[in-house]
Amino acid sequence: MLEVHDAVVRYGAITALHGISFEVNQGEIVTLLGANGAGKTTTLRMLSGLHAPQSGQIMFEGQDVTTTKAHMFTSLGIGHVPEGRRIFPQMTVEENLEMGAFRRRGSYTEDIERMYETFPILKERRKQIGGNLSGGEQQMLAIGRALMGQPRLLLLDEPSMGLAPMIVDTIFRIIGEIRDSGTTVLLVEQNAAQALRLADRGYVMENGRIVFGDSASNLLTDARVRAVYLGENVES
């Protein structure tokens, strides 16, 4: 579904991605693991057209999207839940959801109702402005907003960041449901143990490179992964 070949991204003099290659297949949850600054966010931003790669190639469903502009990606079928959630702070919950459907033609009120079924708390808050929501509510809204674009591939950037464990469990359960409903997921997480238990496959990034990738079950038992990324999380 998604293939990345030798992609290089630079920020001025800094090279953030030194030619990474990986793929995501239809129906999978693939997780990208790595320490802070490894290049995970940059990778997702590149996949949404926010940073064009200096070299390399990105193919999505057989189409070359290497130089496609950011605002075209939602119509192509890629949704993005950005790092830090990035809710529109002065818009209501409902307007935020509507923004997710910005490129859609026709009525989408049914889909909004469906989001409210998945995230009942958003229904209670529908008339409140995004800036007044709690972190967990904002994360649900960010996911709901991306789903409003009917993506076939959903990019999630650290959806559990800064959230209470109970809410993290809810978020992970919902990510599982999203996959089960047929949307492919590329998940960036700090919470490696939980991400690997949910995912089908994973890649490990270090300093702008993908150092290895494997099935999630193999990564969970991999000595290098256990030492560096699972650490004290291993028993949890």
Place this chain on the structure above:
Amino acid sequence: MANLLHYFASHLATLRLEFWSLLVGGFATGVMYAMVAIGYTMVYGVLRLINFAHSEVFMSGGFASYFMMRALIGTSTPSGTWSVVLVIIGVLTGGVAGAAIAMLLERIAYRPLRRRNAPKLAYLISAIGASYFLYNLAGKEFGRINESMPSPYINHTVFTIFGAPVQLYYIVIFVVGVIMLITLDRLVATTKLGRSVRAAAQDAETASLMGVNIDRTIVLTFVIGGALAGAAGFLWGLGFTGVGFYMGFTPALKAFTAAVLGGIGNLRGAAIGGLLLGVVESFSVAFVPASYIDVIAFGILVLVLLFRPTGILGERLGRSA
């Protein structure tokens, strides 16, 4: 001390006598400030920069409608329906010219800098350069003396409120200004187009992830702000100062003050700030010589910037840092 008291007492008496006529005149000027202030605040919303060439957008609207009125009216004295049609034509001509010049400014003075990720100072210099170029071009082509606009109507007192005469000129300003400001407000609050402008102002990058074309949205804000300023240029030109190459300078600075006063980035704030500034300026005539009016307006600007830089309705100025 007694002198000072006497001074204020006598001026308060003037204010009481003239209250309603000062209010009406202040509102009329305020509506025009509001129309120009919208452009500052909208562009600031999406680009976080002050378009200091906006004064020349206003001037372009003034000149374009002046030439249109000259061609259509000549030395005749229009009346009745023809007057109404002429005012509409004037507003449209000013608006279209303002929108076109604003669009050109975006394309020539700003977009190349945006492509290059230039620092804010570069935008300011570019704006000042564009402004200087445009008003000198106008001065060279159209002369450096103000021209009075052929009037589409015979100005007269239509009615009085509490003894204060309300001229047809003021009514034209009110009607045109209020229609344009309310239309804009509804456009931004309820349409998809408006939603894209608001989203881009709140978080441009995330808006683009939602499918908003940021380049197009930026052009749109220049066009809308330019249309309002151009139409205001026509209304201003109908007044006793007429049109001239330098006509934009002071009103646009006042409108900028109004935008800051209302909270830069906030549309309703710009409208409220404009009206407020117009009225305050008008009332200050009762207390200080008329030549001090501009001092009052810019005194307000300095005070707002010092003590409440977010203005009346603004709360998001900090985001621009």
